[in-house]
Amino acid sequence: MLQFGALMIPYEQARQIVIEQAAAHRGGRPTVALPLQEALGYVLAQEIRTDREYPPFDRSTRDGYAVHAAEAAAGSTLRCVGEIRAGDSVGEALAAGDCVQIMTGAAVPAGADAVVMIEFTRREGEEVTFERGTQPGQNIVARGSEARAGQLALQAGFRLGFAELAVAGQVGAATVNCYRKPSVAILSTGDEVVSITETPGPFHIRNSNSVSLGAQVRLAGGSPVVLGHTLDRVEDLSAKIEEGLRHDILVLSGGVSMGKYDLVESVLKGLGAAFYFDAVAIRPGKPAVFGRCGNTWVFGLPGNPVSTMVTFQLLVVPAIDVLSGSEARPLPLLEATLATPIKEKAVLTHFVPARLEWQGRIPRVTLLTWQGSGDISALTRANCFVVVPADRLDIAAREKVSVLPRFDVL
Ligand code: AMP
Ligand code: MG
Numbered sequence: 455m456l457q458f459g460a461l462m463i464p465y466e467q468a469r470q471i472v473i474e475q476a477a478a479h480r481g482g483r484p485t486v487a488l489p490l491q492e493a494l495g496y497v498l499a500q501e502i503r504t505d506r507e508y509p510p511f512d513r514s515t516r517d518g519y520a521v522h523a524a525e526a527a528a529g530s531t532l533r534c535v536g537e538i539r540a541g542d543s544v545g546e547a548l549a550a551g552d553c554v555q556i557m558t559g560a561a562v563p564a565g566a567d568a569v570v571m572i573e574f575t576r577r578e579g580e581e582v583t584f585e586r587g588t589q590p591g592q593n594i595v596a597r598g599s600e601a602r603a604g605q606l607a608l609q610a611g612f613r614l615g616f617a618e619l620a621v622a623g624q625v626g627a628a629t630v631n632c633y634r635k636p637s638v639a640i641l642s643t644g645d646e647v648v649s650i651t652e653t654p655g656p657f658h659i660r661n662s663n664s665v666s667l668g669a670q671v672r673l674a675g676g677s678p679v680v681l682g683h684t685l686d687r688v689e690d691l692s693a694k695i696e697e698g699l700r701h702d703i704l705v706l707s708g709g710v711s712m713g714k715y716d717l718v719e720s721v722l723k724g725l726g727a728a729f730y731f732d733a734v735a736i737r738p739g740k741p742a743v744f745g746r747c748g749n750t751w752v753f754g755l756p757g758n759p760v761s762t763m764v765t766f767q768l769l770v771v772p773a774i775d776v777l778s779g780s781e782a783r784p785l786p787l788l789e790a791t792l793a794t795p796i797k798e799k800a801v802l803t804h805f806v807p808a809r810l811e812w813q814g815r816i817p818r819v820t821l822l823t824w825q826g827s828g829d830i831s832a833l834t835r836a837n838c839f840v841v842v843p844a845d846r847l848d849i850a851a852r853e854k855v856s857v858l859p860r861f862d863v864l
Contacts, residue, residue: 462733462740465768465803469785471730472744472769476751476776483779484634490622493614495675496632497779502608505625507598511544511561516593519553519575519582520566523590526553531583538563553582562594569593613675613780633779635677638770639698640667642683643691643709643718644757649682662830663707663762670766673862676703676774686715688724695721699750702777705770708757710741718754719743727752735844737802738827739765751777758827764805764839767861786864787841790817790857796840798847807836810857810864819857837863 463471485499514520525532532553538544540559547564548554556562556569568588576583601607607621614622614632622630642661650660661683671678679701684694686709698704709718710732719732727747732754734742738761743754751773755765772782790810798804810819819840824832841856842849849855 461729461731462735463731465734465736468731468734468742468744468769469772469782473772473776473782475730475744475746476773476782479746480776480779483777485631486634487629487631490619490628490630493622493630493632494616494619496614496630496635497675498608498610498612498614498618498630499633499779500631501606501610502622502625502627502630504601504603504605504607506603508601508624509595509597509599512597513595514556514558514560514562514569514593515595516569516571517558518556518569518571518573518593519584520548520556520562520569521553521584521588522548522550522566523568523588523592525551526568526570526584526588528584528587531581534577534580534582567591567594611780613778635675636702636774636777637679638671638676638703638705638774639679639681639701640664640671640705640707641681641694641698642667642707642757643686644683645686645715647683647708662759663757666759666763666830667705667707667766669862670763670770671705671774674771674774675778686717688717688721691717691721692725695725695747699725699748699752701750703751703753703770703773704747705753705755705766707755707762710743710754710756712741716741722747722752722754734765734769735802736764736768737798737800737804739768739805740802742769744769756827759830760807760824760827760833763830763833767858771861785858786861787856787858788817789854790819792840792849792851792853792855793818793820795851796821796842796847796849796855798842801844801847803844804842804847805839805858806842807832808838808840808857809836810838810859817857819855833860836860 535552537555538560539557544561544563548566567590570588574586642663647661648654648658664680668678684690709716727745729745732743741756742765745752755762775782807822808819838857838859
């Protein structure tokens with residue numbers, strides 16, 4: 455049997471293993487046809503092509519006058535022969551010596567090759583005088599210049615955010631074929647854990663991990679199935695775990711440390727699980743476990759709430775990404791100036807709750823005082839974690855550090 459910590463690896467490598475394994479066993483994911491309005495956060499299982507040219511006509515980008523550029527030199531005057539509003543159909547070409555008032559988004563008439571902004575004109579009756587010259591093409595987006603008809607607009611594998619939804623809507627894709635969200639079972643373990651609707655005894659704690667994990671699964675693009683909690687007993691654990699193994703991913707909290715009643719790993723093994731790692735060189739979160747049991751990916755996350763949250767963001771999010779049909783999002787690490795010095799002890803990569811603020815454009819990060827990985831109230835003030843590398847446990851104020859934003863806040 456695997457010794458605890460025998461497979462301890464850096465978190466970057468752990469993520470890589472999760473991504474590679476999930477991609478290798480992704481298989482043909484089931485799909486669902488969704489009305490566009492309900493498809494936010496889903497991943498496209500089809501490509502979407504343009505139905506016509508974009509823009510479909512030469513479009514004015516300004517309110518002003520459509521002109522022959524050569525006739526609208528600074529100081530020249532042209533006769534205004536009418537107006538074109540957005541949505542109007544235009545048939546007649548613009549005659550020499552004429553101009554026509556035009557609105558943003560309206561079609562530029564044949565012959566006209568520029569639009570002069572209304573701000574640079576003076577009008578008396580039908581006479582329009584131009585205060586500045588113009589260039590051919592100015593303030594016009596040419597027909598077909600954004601996209602040709604039948605061109606690829608969105609690829610399969612794209613996650614549908616607001617811009618992608620808008621493009622689908624623009625080309626008339628009112629229903630879109632998407633991958634079903636991976637189903638993620640959530641199971642908390644621990645003799646001390648009671649449901650959030652119960653009144654805990656003096657030495658019991660409410661199951662907040664199932665709440666945070668459910669929210670994190672949803673935010674990451676998975677479909678959470680909360681299985682509640684189980685005692686640290688082999689029979690109870692086995693029964694609940696078997697329930698969880700009906701899903702794409704099973705995330706357990708608690709029971710993966712070295713205590714006498716930390717049984718998750720051995721129960722999973724008994725059910726046939728194989729592990730890719732069973733410790734990650736991070737704090738909080740070192741005992742995190744990743745394996746496969748039957749057709750289900752299994753994550754055993756430590757039960758301390760902040761450890762659970764950090765390991766979820768680092769390790770489970772990429773699995774949900776891949777099983778959603780898209781690429782794993784990179785960790786959005788950024789650099790910030792440290793406001794308070796850091797002193798950490800253990801030789802592990804530390805993720806320290808912190809607050810990122812911007813002074814002008816310079817990001818500045820301040821560590822929060824916290825009582826360790828049980829202190830979730832500290833996290834409500836944190837919008838990020840400072841990533842302290844194992845070889846730099848002492849960092850002075852004003853040095854640059856690497857920061858991992860909390861994936862629901864920044
Ligand atoms: P464990 O990883 O099982 O050793 O759990 C470590 C600590 O995390 C426990 O002593 C509890 O204080 C806390 N904890 C475990 N499970 C939960 C849970 N479901 N919700 C909130 N806190 C928990
Ligand atoms: Mg426990």
